[in-house]
Amino acid sequence: MTISVFDMFKVGIGPSSSHTVGPMRAAHSFAHALEQEGLLEATSRVHVELFGSLGATGHGHGSVKAVVLGLEGETPELVDPAVAEPTMERVHATRSLRLLGKHSIAFPLDDDVVLHRGKRLAYHSNAMTFQATAADGRRLAARTYYSVGGGFVLDDTETGTARIAPDTTPVRHPFTTGAELLAHTRATGLPISSIMMANELSWRSEDAVRAGLLHIWSVMRECVRQGCARDGVLPGGLKVRRRAAALHRKLRAADAETETDSLYAMEWVTLYALAVNEENAAGGRVVTAPTNGAAGIVPAVLHYYERFVRGAGPDGVVRSLLTAAAIGVLFKENASISGAEVGCQGEVGSACAMAAAGLAEVLGATPEQVENAAEIGIEHNLGLTCDPVGGLVQIPCIERNAVAALKAITAARMALHGDGTHHVSLDQAVKTMRETGADMKDKYKETARGGLALNVVEC
Incomplete structure (x- = not known):
């Protein structure tokens, strides 16, 4: 994998790259995948679970807010910090959100975002699972993400193997040490x-x-x-x-x-x-x-x-x-x-x-x-x-x-x-x-x- 200077320095919002930037990226990625696979309109609910450090300190680190913003289509680079609290207030009040800003679904926060304080997944402490279901309860899609620090996110597509599409661009002076x-x-x-x-x-x-x-x-x-x-x-x-x-x-x-x-x-x-x-x-x-x-x-x-x-x-x-x-x-x-x-x-x-x-x-x-x-x-x-x-x-x-x-x-x-x-x-x-x-x-x-x-x- 080749890492750019713009991978190391990324614009985002606080308070945590692994707990805020990473979860926002993961949530946005999941919502975008639903759209790409033609499942957005069929989605009735999205259930999210946070594990390990995300579950233990997710409220204090803004992870729940980040998940909501990401599902609504916001990205860390472009989100206006001023919209975060009003968005959360709306989601709390209406018990719903707009996937990618396009499709409204029921989303009672206390039910649909679960923080596991003492449970972690095997690959990495900062794990998140997302599951989309239809109105009749059928599971439409499920995916696990790992926020591995600095806003970097790995995705696990139910194979049990974490993966990320590596950037294999050849560079003039490759180095890893x-x-x-x-x-x-x-x-x-x-x-x-x-x-x-x-x-x-x-x-x-x-x-x-x-x-x-x-x-x-x-x-x-x-x-x-x-x-x-x-x-x-x-x-x-x-x-x-x-x-x-x-x-x-x-x-x-x-x-x-x-x-x-x-x-x-x-x-x-x-x-x-x-x-x-x-x-x-x-x-x-x-x-x-x-x-x-x-x-x-x-x-x-x-x-x-x-x-x-x-x-x-x-x-x-x-x-x-x-x-x-x-x-x-x-x-x-x-x-x-x-x-x-x-x-x-x-x-x-x-x-x-x-x-x-x-x-x-x-x-x-x-x-x-x-x-x-x-x-x-x-x-x-x-x-x-x-x-x-x-x-x-x-x-x-x-x-x-x-x-x-x-x-x-x-x-x-x-x-x-x-x-x-x-x-x-x-x-x-x-x-x-x-x-x-x-x-x-x-x-x-x-x-x-x-x-x-x-x-x-x-x-």
């Missing part, structure tokens, strides 16, 4: 961003790649802007206070004076990450980078580059995103970016490594130094658990993004002070992350049944 990636840079003399760009040309022109990545950057920037403008309390019941807007006002006031704090830049990085992840927690529009739960790290580091690095510009943003995506591919191919599969090391850890690599490249690092930066980023997130309090992507997720963004900057700068040689390779660190995730108890994998989720009393 860090060693292979570095071998391409040595053979060509190109930086990692150019290796990734050359591969992207298998799908689209260079102008299209640049335009697409600058659009991704514009969504990231708008997310930060929105997060810096909104006060109040986040939804979900924990009554977590939004802090980005107040911090933004404080930092802007300090801008008007002579700033002497040597860590002033780091305050802005913290702000950027908080702003993104507060927007994510509120169901706003974000970019999976590589997931929603870790969506603030890459944007925060890119904002640091734009604001504090001399000579920063759009070309550097493009190169940074290409480099970050190349590192993301290694995690996707050899381990996981799913908190439900390997814990938060797969989300925040991967994002930290990606951001560190992207920053290192635009600061002038060699490919070996870039690989070192990514390795530092993941090595010091190994074993990170996913234990969201109340099943919400708020505590510890929001602050965790801010800390990881700072860690990514440190990793990039540490790597630049070296010559690229180091004892632990990125491939070894990724392998360790995968093995650590396999050893990790399920209660630490996005189920809200361990760690802080168990020990913090919900108020």
Whole structure:
């Protein structure tokens, strides 16, 4: 399977790529399949079951809402976050929905969306089953989907074997390991961003790649802007206070004076990450980078580059995103970016490594130094658990993004002070992350049944 930069960076809505973006994609896919097979008009009911982490934290992560929106024809890239709550209110009130916005069916939510808190399917924790029936009770179609992190969805067509139509497009510099990636840079003399760009040309022109990545950057920037403008309390019941807007006002006031704090830049990085992840927690529009739960790290580091690095510009943003995506591919191919599969090391850890690599490249690092930066980023997130309090992507997720963004900057700068040689390779660190995730108890994998989720009393 060939993975594009636009697979790693996708526009969606919060609060979770695996629990919101993935289920919306799956529901839309199921409804679209009914239409393609000529079964839409014959469908009278659709029954949905969520398993594993989706069942355990589906309400807090917005999975039920995502399923409804997907069945109604919405997609993560285009859905207006403002329509989510009105749509849910209508479905609740009328006990019905409109499949693909075209065909009305009865849909009592409490009956037709079932969350199994303690049950999981064999292939992956984040599983969903969809079943369509006719008015006489006949089953018209059934399908199982797995949301495997970062908005990626696999589909199982009752054969018991998960599948996805793999993209087998030949690329100029194929790689699945860090060693292979570095071998391409040595053979060509190109930086990692150019290796990734050359591969992207298998799908689209260079102008299209640049335009697409600058659009991704514009969504990231708008997310930060929105997060810096909104006060109040986040939804979900924990009554977590939004802090980005107040911090933004404080930092802007300090801008008007002579700033002497040597860590002033780091305050802005913290702000950027908080702003993104507060927007994510509120169901706003974000970019999976590589997931929603870790969506603030890459944007925060890119904002640091734009604001504090001399000579920063759009070309550097493009190169940074290409480099970050190349590192993301290694995690996707050899381990996981799913908190439900390997814990938060797969989300925040991967994002930290990606951001560190992207920053290192635009600061002038060699490919070996870039690989070192990514390795530092993941090595010091190994074993990170996913234990969201109340099943919400708020505590510890929001602050965790801010800390990881700072860690990514440190990793990039540490790597630049070296010559690229180091004892632990990125491939070894990724392998360790995968093995650590396999050893990790399920209660630490996005189920809200361990760690802080168990020990913090919900108020």
